[in-house]
Amino acid sequence: MPTPHPRVQRSMQLYQRALELIPGGTQLLSRRPTRYACGVSPVYAERAKGARFWDVDGNEYIDWVSGIGAIILGYCDPVVDEAVREQLSRGTMYSINHELEIELAEELCRTIPSAEMVRYAKCGGEACAIAIRIARGATGRDKIFFCGYHGWHDWYLAANLSAEANLNSHLFPGIEPIGVPKALADTVFPFAYGDLAALGELFDRHRGEVAAVIMEPLRSELPPPGYLEGVQRLAREHGAVLIFDEVSSGFRIRLGGVQEFVGVMPDMTVLAKAISNGYPMAAVVGKRDVMEHAARMFISSTYWSDTIGLRAALTTIRELRARDVPGELEWFGTELQRRLNAVAAETGLAVRCGGLSVHPHLHFVTDDAALKPKLATLYVQEMAKRGCHGYPAFYLNAAQGEAELDQTVAAARETFLLIAEGWSAGKLDQLLECDVQQDVFRRLVR
Ligand SMILES: Cc1ncc(COP(=O)(O)O)c(C=O)c1O
Numbered sequence: 001m002p003t004p005h006p007r008v009q010r011s012m013q014l015y016q017r018a019l020e021l022i023p024g025g026t027q028l029l030s031r032r033p034t035r036y037a038c039g040v041s042p043v044y045a046e047r048a049k050g051a052r053f054w055d056v057d058g059n060e061y062i063d064w065v066s067g068i069g070a071i072i073l074g075y076c077d078p079v080v081d082e083a084v085r086e087q088l089s090r091g092t093m094y095s096i097n098h099e100l101e102i103e104l105a106e107e108l109c110r111t112i113p114s115a116e117m118v119r120y121a122k123c124g125g126e127a128c129a130i131a132i133r134i135a136r137g138a139t140g141r142d143k144i145f146f147c148g149y150h151g152w153h154d155w156y157l158a159a160n161l162s163a164e165a166n167l168n169s170h171l172f173p174g175i176e177p178i179g180v181p182k183a184l185a186d187t188v189f190p191f192a193y194g195d196l197a198a199l200g201e202l203f204d205r206h207r208g209e210v211a212a213v214i215m216e217p218l219r220s221e222l223p224p225p226g227y228l229e230g231v232q233r234l235a236r237e238h239g240a241v242l243i244f245d246e247v248s249s250g251f252r253i254r255l256g257g258v259q260e261f262v263g264v265m266p267d268m269t270v271l272a273k274a275i276s277n278g279y280p281m282a283a284v285v286g287k288r289d290v291m292e293h294a295a296r297m298f299i300s301s302t303y304w305s306d307t308i309g310l311r312a313a314l315t316t317i318r319e320l321r322a323r324d325v326p327g328e329l330e331w332f333g334t335e336l337q338r339r340l341n342a343v344a345a346e347t348g349l350a351v352r353c354g355g356l357s358v359h360p361h362l363h364f365v366t367d368d369a370a371l372k373p374k375l376a377t378l379y380v381q382e383m384a385k386r387g388c389h390g391y392p393a394f395y396l397n398a399a400q401g402e403a404e405l406d407q408t409v410a411a412a413r414e415t416f417l418l419i420a421e422g423w424s425a426g427k428l429d430q431l432l433e434c435d436v437q438q439d440v441f442r443r444l445v446r
Pocket residue numbers: 123124125126128148149150151216245246247248249272273
């Protein structure tokens with residue numbers, strides 16, 4: 001463990017305490033300090049409001065990770081929080097059902113173009129597992145093709161039982177499927193994003209056995225023209241259920257998700273994160289002929305009907321529509337990209353801010369693959385010291401505004417200059433005050 005920077009002493013003390021009691025230290029890999037500039041970046045938050053949070057050492061940050069994508073309206077959104085408070089005063093869950101369950105289902109069917117029926121869950125990975133169960137139940141088949149990250153459950157990690165590199169480009173290299181039943185080997189297979197021919201060959205090899213194709217339809221770049229249409233055609237030809245995992249993409253590019261933007265309708269869609277602005281909630285929505293199979297399957301849990309998640313999701317979706325948040329994020333992201341690219345040109349740093357405007361990311365321009373994590377860590381380190389928390393990628397939320405843009409661009413100007421000078425002088429290592437980032441989620445769908 002590196003000597004912590006004085007600004008995060010308490011954060012790092014807490015992390016040491018956590019490591020004694022909590023295997024792995026955190027509940028989510030993306031909250032591990034080794035994902036950031038460990039020893040310089042904040043690890044423990046004390047409170048958050050709007051676009052910002054305060055850490056346990058009293059530092060204030062603009063949060064460019066937006067609660068790992070769960071915060072879309074901003075922290076403590078007054079309308080969502082008031083609705084939740086009102087719901088709290090009536091009790092959060094009961095022995096019987098609540099009408100909110102139906103109201104949210106109706107709202108989701110109005111909002112997500114392919115939705116006709118709805119089931120609930122509390123988080124994205126769990127909702128993906130439900131979608132896979134329904135697809136297997138509906139088709140009577142076992143095999144699954146996947147592209148992207150879909151949570152921690154056995155059905156997904158089983159991919160690495162057949163070949164240890166199967167999850168490399170979808171999750172990250174080196175995942176050992178420890179604890180996953182070996183009997184699940186050869187039930188789940190990855191496919192490369194954008195390569196329709198390879199997916200066609202995979203279908204040919206497993207003809208008549210494939211229950212579902214589950215994929216992140218996009219993350220930060222547009223799909224190649226005709227690609228998602230091609231995936232849909234192959235799935236239909238082979239009688240497989242097409243599932244779009246919109247846990248991270250949902251509600252951002254359009255209120256109805258990527259499917260509304262590209263006009264390709266999956267059979268099922270998985271939603272979580274931004275659906276409820278930070279309150280635990282997830283949903284599986286889909287076409288009636290697939291979803292109705294769930295009625296005869298055992299898919300059941302106490303907290304899926306909790307009214308806080310239902311109320312938060314209903315209010316969040318209505319607010320996203322009323323405030324045209326997808327339109328706002330597009331404008332804001334375009335502006336962020338334009339201003340960061342101007343700073344890159346001004347400071348001479350070989351970095352570009354690209355990707356979809358609703359999910360911009362920085363790309364260091366170098367052929368030296370080993371250098372990229374070092375440059376990224378330096379960026380994270382220097383931005384953290386200037387009150388900007390994040391990766392070289394930006395999860396936008398509607399509470400971010402001019403003040404956040406100005407502060408971030410000013411911080412980037414100093415950071416880019418420092419890195420550009422260190423890079424040309426061959427002194428990047430001397431600038432690093434921490435170890436290079438580890439556990440990077442290497443996403444196929446960026
Ligand atoms: C596309 C996608 N699917 C599933 C998940 C898992 O969601 P959760 O962490 O809520 O279980 C994530 C989380 O990052 C995700 O991005």
